Amino acid sequence: MNEPDSAARRIPFGSIRFAVDWHMATVAEIHDETSTARSLRLKIADWPGQLAGQHVDIRVTAADGYQASREYSIASGASTDPDALVEVSIEELADGELSPYLVRGAEVGDQLEVRGPVGGYFVWRDDQTEPVQLIAGGSGVVPLMSMLRTHAAAGHPTPMRLLYSVRAPQFVFYMDELMTLAENSNDAVMLDYAYTREAPNGWARSVGRLTREEVIALTLPPSANPTTYICGPNSFVENIAMWMVDLGHPAERVRTERFGGA
Amino acid sequence: MGIFSPGFVGRRRDANPLLPPGQYEVTNFPVLSAGPTPKIKLDDWAFSIRAGNGDLKAWNWETLMAQPIEQFTVDLHCVTRWSQFGMGWRGVSLDVLLDGVDTQATPYAMAGCYGGYTTNVRTSDLLGGKAWVAFEFDGKPLAPEHGGPARLLIPHLYLWKSAKWLNSLTMMDHHELGFWEMYGYNDIGDPWKEERYS
Numbered sequence: 001m002n003e004p005d006s007a008a009r010r011i012p013f014g015s016i017r018f019a020v021d022w023h024m025a026t027v028a029e030i031h032d033e034t035s036t037a038r039s040l041r042l043k044i045a046d047w048p049g050q051l052a053g054q055h056v057d058i059r060v061t062a063a064d065g066y067q068a069s070r071e072y073s074i075a076s077g078a079s080t081d082p083d084a085l086v087e088v089s090i091e092e093l094a095d096g097e098l099s100p101y102l103v104r105g106a107e108v109g110d111q112l113e114v115r116g117p118v119g120g121y122f123v124w125r126d127d128q129t130e131p132v133q134l135i136a137g138g139s140g141v142v143p144l145m146s147m148l149r150t151h152a153a154a155g156h157p158t159p160m161r162l163l164y165s166v167r168a169p170q171f172v173f174y175m176d177e178l179m180t181l182a183e184n185s186n187d188a189v190m191l192d193y194a195y196t197r198e199a200p201n202g203w204a205r206s207v208g209r210l211t212r213e214e215v216i217a218l219t220l221p222p223s224a225n226p227t228t229y230i231c232g233p234n235s236f237v238e239n240i241a242m243w244m245v246d247l248g249h250p251a252e253r254v255r256t257e258r259f260g261g262a
Numbered sequence: 263m264g265i266f267s268p269g270f271v272g273r274r275r276d277a278n279p280l281l282p283p284g285q286y287e288v289t290n291f292p293v294l295s296a297g298p299t300p301k302i303k304l305d306d307w308a309f310s311i312r313a314g315n316g317d318l319k320a321w322n323w324e325t326l327m328a329q330p331i332e333q334f335t336v337d338l339h340c341v342t343r344w345s346q347f348g349m350g351w352r353g354v355s356l357d358v359l360l361d362g363v364d365t366q367a368t369p370y371a372m373a374g375c376y377g378g379y380t381t382n383v384r385t386s387d388l389l390g391g392k393a394w395v396a397f398e399f400d401g402k403p404l405a406p407e408h409g410g411p412a413r414l415l416i417p418h419l420y421l422w423k424s425a426k427w428l429n430s431l432t433m434m435d436h437h438e439l440g441f442w443e444m445y446g447y448n449d450i451g452d453p454w455k456e457e458r459y460s
Contacts, residue, residue: 020459024265061266068272069284071342097273097286105269112267118459120445121296234293238407241298251298251377261290 022059022113023047027106028085033173036092037139038103039075041085044114049080052150053123053143053229053257056088056116060098070098073142073231073257074117075174077149078126086114089173091139122229122257126150130227131159133220135240137232138166141173143257144231148189152181159226161190163218165210165236168198192218209236212243222248231257280337282453285345291399292344293407296441300377300406300427307411309395311359311431314368319359323411329354332394336417338424339453353396353415356388359431365389368433372440373414376427381440383416383423384450385433392418395428420451420458 029041050056059069075087092103106112124132124147132151134144141164151160166172172193182189194210195203205214220226228244230237237258244254281287310320321329333352339345365385373381387393396415397404404410409426416423422442443449448457 060270060272062270062272063266063268065266066272066274068286069343101267101270101272106267107269110267110269111265113265118446121441234407238293238299242301245298251300254298256295256297258293258295261288261292 020115022115025058025086025112025114027108027110027112030106030108033089034091034171036103036171037090037173039087039089039173040102040106041076041087042112042114043083044086047082047084047086047114048117049082049084050074050076050078050086050117050146051120051123051125052078052146054117054119054146055143056086056114056118058088058098058102059113059115060101061113068097069115071118073146075142075145075149077146077153089139089142089145122231122255124150124227124229126154126156128227129158131220131224132161133226133228134160134162135215135219135228135230135232136162136164136166137230137236138171139173140230140232140236140257140259141166142231144229145174145178147229148178148181151189152185157186157188159188159190159220159224160185161192161220163192163194163210163215165194165196165232167196169195169200194218210240215240215243216247219244226253228254229257230254233260234258235260280347281345282339283456284458285339285343285453288344288346291346291349291408292340292342294340294342295407295426296379297377300375302376302406302411302427304411309412309429309431311363312433313363314433314435315364317363319363321359326354326395326397326412329358334394336415338417338421341420341422341447341451341458345453350400351394351396351415352398353394353412355391356393356395357391359395360389363433365433368435370434370437372432372434372438373425373428374430374432375425376429379425379427379441381414381423381425382438382443382449383419387416387419387423387450388431392416418452420448420453422447423451 023044025042025044028043032038055073061067072088075089090102092099237256304323307323335350337347393416397412414425414428
């Protein structure tokens with residue numbers, strides 16, 4: 001392998017805004033996504049808006065002053081409106097510190113603090129013209145939903161295809177909205193679900209993890225020259241990103257965001 | 263601050279003095295990478311340091327292994343807020359690899375990687391027994407997902423500075439930003455000062 005040509009691999013860099021300050025935020029709306037996840041819509045003071053795919057730090061303070069913070073992906077589409085609500089969708093982790101509170105404890109009107117938006121690489125901008133392949137594992141769908149919502153809000157003509165691997169139908173986030181987005185997209189948006197443990201009645205595909213052959217069949221091929229965004233647990237992202245590169249997608253056109261250990 | 267969440271108690275497991283502010287402890291060594299994992303064969307692996315005067319020092323796998331190898335145990339801190347304690351590594355100190363390089367003339371350095379990742383560090387953060395080219399973790403060759411064959415390891419800075427799949431170090435007389443630093447992450451990245459963002 002040769003030395004990489006760093007000049008040729010320069011990353012695209014636009015106007016990314018960063019805020020180091022914590023913003024006061026109020027929980028404005030809450031709804032359940034699944035039995036173990038829910039979406040919170042936050043009214044954030046002096047919020048600069050966000051790009052599709054960025055995340056935020058959320059900090060929660062206990063009555064005695066104890067604080068804890070974690071990073072969460074933004075589910076809302078790109079926005080520059082400081083008054084727009086910002087949605088985060090949070091899956092409860094068994095050993096989590098913030099997620100049990102955010103999923104089961106937080107109520108409308110509660111206050112917390114938000115910092116960000118953070119991250120500028122795992123983003124999709126509506127001036128991108130190439131086809132887009134999104135691949136989600138479980139709650140990894142959240143930043144990809146931000147991209148789909150941005151695509152829909154722009155009435156964007158470019159193909160955006162989502163392959164969503166999920167345990168069972170009842171664990172699908174944004175189920176109705178995804179269907180509506182696809183129906184209203186003039187065939188620009190395509191959805192494919194892969195159920196790993198339990199599928200709807202009559203579902204043609206048998207349950208199980210995505211195979212390499214399925215990924216080939218259900219994603220935009222290298223000849224379409226897509227940018228691919230993959231988000232999910234590390235082992236899921238690792239395998240699929242490797243397959244995409246093996247299939248001939250240039251590595252710099254495959255962007256990943258991962259959670260969990262190796 | 264004045265605001266608090268009545269329903270929030272927290273786990274309070276993070277009162278460990280070894281934890282930098284805002285971090286929590288994990289034991290599963292999470293993986294975070296912006297793209298696919300490059301697969302590099304040991305036979306193809308190379309690492310070079312370009313000095314400020316243009317001189318190049320280069321190693322292949324065999325000549326790296328011929329350097330004095332240190333075994334060390336460190337705590338690692340990721341900007342995404344996890345920290346893991348007591349991690350056992352083997353690697354070659356940057357003090358050894360930078361020996362003979364006029365580092366006085368180059369207070370800045372840019373790490374370059376297979377796959378195109380870059381990160382900038384101060385030369386002072388590479389010297390004084392604080393940084394290594396590491397190739398073994400927990401008694402095993404470093405896994406590709408964690409940066410193998412070899413990664414930079416600078417435990418006293420947030421982990422994005424410890425570039426995976428390390429391929430080059432360019433010593434510079436001037437300051438430049440690396441990959442995440444261009445996207446707004448901190449220039450220096452000291453976890454004890456909580457230098458997360460720029």
